[in-house]
């Protein structure tokens with residue numbers, strides 16, 4: 240997704256308005272229209288919750304937070320190596336060699352990865 244519009248200083252440009260619409264449809268892809276979301280405008284700073292119309296008006300009036308290029312507060316996954324981690328998880332299968340200890344080693348390993356995953360998604 241092209242997000243260079245976030246850094247546009249002229250908020251009257253059609254690219255900027257198009258970007259704002261793009262953001263809103265992204266943020267509301269999994270949400271109800273009536274739901275309020277964190278407003279990523281410079282005034283609300285992703286702290287205040289606004290309705291869809293208010294977010295749109297804010298973004299056009301105050302501008303988008305410049306360093307918020309990855310919309311993780313609005314459902315976007317961080318582009319770190321999620322897939323790599325899945326591979327690592329498969330490699331915990333060391334228990335074939337040591338069947339007696341598989342419960343201890345296996346449980347620890349999976350718990351560690353699960354907690355990491357969940358805390359990342361909650362942010």
Ligand SMILES: [Zn+2]
Pocket residue numbers: 278279280281282283284289293294297298
């Ligand atoms: Zn706002």
